[in-house]
Amino acid sequence: MVKIKELPDVELVQGSYACAGCGGILAVRMALKVLGPETVIVTTPSCLLGVTTFYPQLAFKVPCVNVTFPSTAAAVSGVVAGLKCRGKKGVRVVGLAGDGGTVDIGLQALSGAIERGDNFIFICYDNEAYMNTGVQRSGATPLGARTTTTPVGSVGRGEERPKKDMLGIVAAHNIPYAATASIGYPQDYLTKVQKAMQVEGPAYIQVLSPCPPGWGYPSELTVKLARLAVQTGQWPLAEYENGRLTVKEIAHRRPLRDYLAPQARFAHLPG
Amino acid sequence: MRAYLNGNEAVAAAVRLARAEVVAAYPITPQSTIVEKIAEYIADGSMEADYIRVESEHAALAACYGSAVTGTRVFTATSSQGLAYMFEMLPYVSGCRVPMVMAVANRGLAAPWTIWADHQDAIACRDTGWIQLYVETAQEALDTCLQAYKIAAHPEVLTPVMVCLDGYVLSHTEEIVDVPDQEAVDRFLPPYRPEYSVDTQRPYVFGVGAGPDLYPAFKYYQQQAMLRAKEVIKEVDREFQAHFQRSYGGLVDPYYCHDAAVVLVVMGATAGTAREVVDYLRRQGEAVGLLRLRSFRPFPVEDLRAALTRARVVAVLDRDCSFGYEGVLATEIKAALAGLPVQPQVAGFIGGLGGRDISQEDLAGIFRHCLEAVRRQDRGEKQVINGDWQK
Numbered sequence A: 001m002v003k004i005k006e007l008p009d010v011e012l013v014q015g016s017y018a019c020a021g022c023g024g025i026l027a028v029r030m031a032l033k034v035l036g037p038e039t040v041i042v043t044t045p046s047c048l049l050g051v052t053t054f055y056p057q058l059a060f061k062v063p064c065v066n067v068t069f070p071s072t073a074a075a076v077s078g079v080v081a082g083l084k085c086r087g088k089k090g091v092r093v094v095g096l097a098g099d100g101g102t103v104d105i106g107l108q109a110l111s112g113a114i115e116r117g118d119n120f121i122f123i124c125y126d127n128e129a130y131m132n133t134g135v136q137r138s139g140a141t142p143l144g145a146r147t148t149t150t151p152v153g154s155v156g157r158g159e160e161r162p163k164k165d166m167l168g169i170v171a172a173h174n175i176p177y178a179a180t181a182s183i184g185y186p187q188d189y190l191t192k193v194q195k196a197m198q199v200e201g202p203a204y205i206q207v208l209s210p211c212p213p214g215w216g217y218p219s220e221l222t223v224k225l226a227r228l229a230v231q232t233g234q235w236p237l238a239e240y241e242n243g244r245l246t247v248k249e250i251a252h253r254r255p256l257r258d259y260l261a262p263q264a265r266f267a268h269l270p271g
Numbered sequence B: 001m002r003a004y005l006n007g008n009e010a011v012a013a014a015v016r017l018a019r020a021e022v023v024a025a026y027p028i029t030p031q032s033t034i035v036e037k038i039a040e041y042i043a044d045g046s047m048e049a050d051y052i053r054v055e056s057e058h059a060a061l062a063a064c065y066g067s068a069v070t071g072t073r074v075f076t077a078t079s080s081q082g083l084a085y086m087f088e089m090l091p092y093v094s095g096c097r098v099p100m101v102m103a104v105a106n107r108g109l110a111a112p113w114t115i116w117a118d119h120q121d122a123i124a125c126r127d128t129g130w131i132q133l134y135v136e137t138a139q140e141a142l143d144t145c146l147q148a149y150k151i152a153a154h155p156e157v158l159t160p161v162m163v164c165l166d167g168y169v170l171s172h173t174e175e176i177v178d179v180p181d182q183e184a185v186d187r188f189l190p191p192y193r194p195e196y197s198v199d200t201q202r203p204y205v206f207g208v209g210a211g212p213d214l215y216p217a218f219k220y221y222q223q224q225a226m227l228r229a230k231e232v233i234k235e236v237d238r239e240f241q242a243h244f245q246r247s248y249g250g251l252v253d254p255y256y257c258h259d260a261a262v263v264l265v266v267m268g269a270t271a272g273t274a275r276e277v278v279d280y281l282r283r284q285g286e287a288v289g290l291l292r293l294r295s296f297r298p299f300p301v302e303d304l305r306a307a308l309t310r311a312r313v314v315a316v317l318d319r320d321c322s323f324g325y326e327g328v329l330a331t332e333i334k335a336a337l338a339g340l341p342v343q344p345q346v347a348g349f350i351g352g353l354g355g356r357d358i359s360q361e362d363l364a365g366i367f368r369h370c371l372e373a374v375r376r377q378d379r380g381e382k383q384v385i386n387g388d389w390q391k
Helices: A023-035 A047-052 A069-085 A099-104 A107-116 A166-171 A186-198 A219-231 A256-260 B007-017 B032-043 B057-068 B080-086 B089-095 B138-153 B182-188 B215-244 B270-283 B301-308 B328-337 B360-378
Strands: A039-043 A064-066 A092-098 A121-126 A177-182 A203-208 A238-241 A244-247 B002-006 B022-025 B050-053 B074-078 B101-106 B131-134 B161-166 B174-178 B252-255 B262-266 B288-293 B295-297 B313-318 B345-350
Touching: A023 A047, A023 A092, A023 A121, A023 A186, A023 A203, A023 A219, A039 A047, A039 A069, A047 A092, A069 A092, A069 A099, A069 A107, A069 A121, A069 B022, A069 B050, A069 B057, A092 A099, A099 A107, A099 A121, A099 A166, A107 A121, A107 A166, A107 B057, A121 A186, A166 A177, A166 A203, A166 A238, A177 A186, A177 A219, A186 A203, A203 A219, A219 A256, B002 B007, B002 B138, B007 B032, B007 B101, B007 B138, B007 B161, B007 B174, B022 B032, B022 B057, B032 B050, B032 B074, B050 B057, B057 B074, B057 B080, B057 B089, B074 B080, B089 B215, B101 B138, B131 B138, B131 B215, B138 B161, B138 B174, B138 B182, B138 B215, B182 B215, B215 B295, B252 B270, B252 B301, B262 B270, B262 B301, B262 B360, B270 B288, B270 B360, B288 B301, B301 B328, B313 B328, B313 B360, B328 B345, B345 B360
Parallel strands: A039 A064, A039 A092, A092 A121, A121 A203, A177 A203, B022 B050, B022 B074, B074 B101, B101 B161, B131 B161, B262 B288, B262 B313, B313 B345
Antiparallel strands: A177 A238, A238 A244, B002 B174, B131 B295, B252 B288
16 A cells, blocks of 8 residues: 655656646656656657657656557557566556547557566556547547537537446456556555556556546646546446456445536536 | 578578567568568577567557667568558657668558559658668578668668568569678677667657757758768678678669660669660660669669769659659659759659569560660650550
């Protein structure tokens, strides 16, 4: 169990261009506190690349390899093999991609890398749409959400399909470790990152990372919404370990309305 | 050691001799026997490398890129649709200035679906910032792969290289190949250790973003490196000759060009057939020559001009087409010769698409067509010389 008070005050990501209240950069910053300096990040054209690695403003204090949108996990495999060849042990290779770069265009490469059993951690910071390109729906957009490609009009009622079950997909690969997390539950999230580090082979974490402009809420609500998503049962905190799926119990479920009401993307839904 | 190898086996032998450390591959015909052979080498312990069995060509190149930035020597191979599928990764690798070598067993692009040779696949990747070298024989395929590692990693070049060999015609046809000793190759090709690599002690970013103020500078330096590569390709060829007593002339490979009225320009294995035809026509007293273009990118403008300056007519045989215009090589040769005070006429021909045989008769026909044009010119008749399609 990670103790928040014992986390290092050293920052491995700083000076980024992220929006105020960005859940994605928070997910990365928190993870790096656990992952530590012996980490290589592999990332992809996304909000994250846009706000951290635009030359000459480079926000990471760990090596970072940017690659094409579909290829995060494939480049991860390459970095893992390369470091092995160079005899560099104890360096963790971490793929970081948004939901589009993971569940849609990046899915094939991720499937290949998991199936090969390469030793890496893949963190999907899930903000439930293509936020970098202006809030278009992705395979991770929840049912009913308004995006720029699932607009609400006299006929359109937002996203028509339920969110893709990515945990189920990676679990079907017999992955050693997979989990969902939320930046609203840092201890749970960071403990999962720590578990992922101890796994021999691939590990996958999908961390819900609210997006103020994309979801349409005031930026100070990011952590609160990340908690409400869990408390309303919209985003279960699950773990897939040794072939078993466990889900964190929610003692007092909040009404779904509490989660949906502050967000403009759900404003069209009946009260 | 002399061995009976096809082009693909020769490439695999070169990759082993170059001591590639990471190979990522996805099978596609007619490339697949290259990476099968490498897999056998690793399985029998005669080659020490990490073999990443990826799920697509796109992933193959992404994995090579990821490995190369850690400072390892990498290899992959592809053909046709596989190269097209890699297209997005190609400028990523070259723009990030990651040296690597990829063999392309050239094959036509669908539709119609085909598995046989032409150059459309690699030509379509012309502007992706990769060096493209086209070889004539299996021996040259082996030697060029060794040269390519040296060219790619040259500190003033730092650009990936495609070694292009015609599908089946070279990839699956056996010839006697001189396979150099490992010790000799080690003397020619030192281990790859770049100045910048993935290192937690020195945390660089690879593949950065760049805004309009800086992006052009990155591209300018890339262009400078490509232009510099012209001299480096020649230097490496000379160095190769000093080590192995074999040379391919660097960028272009002229054959009887010095006094030829008609010179045929080709790339790849067609040159072998063309040499026979040149010999035959020379015996008949015709002033014909052949120019094999070895380096398509960088484009050897100066060397071409020097070799073609005395020609009256330059015939260009393209195994590709830029649809709506003409063969790509024909356009490029015209552009290269445009600055000369006395310009030879250029006639573009398109042939050998999708593996159609290019026979001696086809090539003799091109020469005769152009020789006749020279004779008409000598009679004072003015007319444009048109090339033709092999339909």
